[in-house]
Amino acid sequence: xxxxxxxxxxxxxxxxxxxGVIDRTGGTAMPLDDLARELQMSPAHFQxxxxxxxxxxxKRYQQYLTLDHAKQLLARKHTMLDAADAAGxxxxxxxxxxxxxxxxxxxxxxxxxxxxxVIRWGWQDSxxxxxxxxxxxxxxxxxxxxxxxxAEATMADLRARWPxxxxxxxxxxxKDWSLSxxxxxxxxxxxxxxxxxxxxxxxxxLLSIPSGHVTTYxxxxxxxxxxxxxxxxxxxxxxxxxxxxxxxxRALRKTGELGGYHWGLPVKRALLAWEAARDDASGAA
Numbered sequence: 001x002x003x004x005x006x007x008x009x010x011x012x013x014x015x016x017x018x019x020g021v022i023d024r025t026g027g028t029a030m031p032l033d034d035l036a037r038e039l040q041m042s043p044a045h046f047q048x049x050x051x052x053x054x055x056x057x058x059k060r061y062q063q064y065l066t067l068d069h070a071k072q073l074l075a076r077k078h079t080m081l082d083a084a085d086a087a088g089x090x091x092x093x094x095x096x097x098x099x100x101x102x103x104x105x106x107x108x109x110x111x112x113x114x115x116x117x118v119i120r121w122g123w124q125d126s127x128x129x130x131x132x133x134x135x136x137x138x139x140x141x142x143x144x145x146x147x148x149x150x151a152e153a154t155m156a157d158l159r160a161r162w163p164x165x166x167x168x169x170x171x172x173x174x175k176d177w178s179l180s181x182x183x184x185x186x187x188x189x190x191x192x193x194x195x196x197x198x199x200x201x202x203x204x205x206l207l208s209i210p211s212g213h214v215t216t217y218x219x220x221x222x223x224x225x226x227x228x229x230x231x232x233x234x235x236x237x238x239x240x241x242x243x244x245x246x247x248x249x250r251a252l253r254k255t256g257e258l259g260g261y262h263w264g265l266p267v268k269r270a271l272l273a274w275e276a277a278r279d280d281a282s283g284a285a
Contacts, residue, residue: 014039014046015053015127019270020147022062029062053127053183054274055281064273070214071256073276077213081205081223102207103138104193104200114162114194121158122171123151124178128244128270131182133174134158134167139190140177142241148264157262161241162194181245191245195236198226202236209250212279214272216254238262244271 021038022030035058036046050058063069119141121134129147132154133140142161144154159167179185193203201224208223209215221233240248243263249271253259261268 013125014041014049016125016129016147018046018050018058019127019274020129022058022065023266023270025062029059032058055278061273061277064276065269069269069276070252070258070272073214073272074216074252074256077276077279079209079213079215079219081208081215081219101139101188101190102193102204103190104204105195107197110194110196112164114165117162117165118168119162119165120168120170120173121155122169122174122178124171124174124182126178126182126244127274128267131178131244132158133171133178133181134241135174135177136192139192140174140181140242140245141192141194143181143243143245144241145243145263145267148267154263158241189245191242193246194241195239198232199236199239202233203240203242203246206237206240206246206248206250209247211247212275214250214252216252217259218254220251234259247271250275 017039018035021035032043032047036043039046041049047057050061054061117136119134119136121132121142124131124133126145128145130145130151132142132144132146132151134142142158144158146154149157176185176187177189180187180189193200195203202220205220205223217230217234217237218227220237221227221230224233226232234251237248237251238260240246240262243249249261249268251259258265258268
């Protein structure tokens with residue numbers, strides 16, 4: 001029997017499959033033995049792997065996937081964005097629980113639709129299913145999740161963001177950044193935000209939301225100085241190309257409903273549940 005204990009890809013695969021099985025139950029708790037059987041693992045081994053990566057037991061984690069969890073988050077961990085924080089993120093500061101260095105593309109660069117850029121890409125393992133990661137020599141510029149949309153559509157979606165760029169397959173170049181992005185490494189993760197000036201403002205505001213917390217589209221609009229532009233903010237959130245690292249999943253409607261998510265609502269629910277579980281587990285430690 002192979003020992004996969006130090007293989008991040010193996011653990012990501014286990015967690016991705018487990019999250020999918022849990023999500024399919026539609027909020028009905030699934031006993032540990034049944035989950036382990038689905039994953040062809042012993043209950044004890046599955047519990048150890050799952051708890052290591054999520055921070056809580058499978059039983060506890062399922063409570064974070066209930067349909068009203070987003071409303072509970074909004075009631076308990078609603079972050080009122082400060083305009084100064086939202087406006088001052090560019091630079092080399094470390095942000096939240098990931099070692100992120102944020103750099104935005106200039107308006108002139110954006111207007112060229114990627115012309116002159118070499119964007120490297122590769123499929124990487126993640127706890128949320130297959131992730132398409134793209135990056136330049138300045139950092140990660142795209143992350144898309146294919147669990148709901150499919151690999152072909154995910155690739156077409158991200159490539160269409162920068163139609164004049166040259167795309168080169170190079171998963172190895174992106175591997176260390178990807179491992180750190182998804183919690184299996186400690187390398188600094190540079191993020192290269194390729195977007196229009198208004199989009200960049202919205203994405204910088206998203207970066208000021210702590211892990212395990214949420215905010216609303218209205219709060220973001222107010223923080224960036226456009227309080228009436230809630231609909232435009234929602235569009236910019238949806239156009240964020242660097243999912244997870246620029247946490248568009250942390251934006252909710254004022255009612256506490258999830259709203260939309262570019263890569264599918266089950267993925268958004270899993271992202272929020274993962275973060276909330278880890279946040280609560282670290283707080284209890």
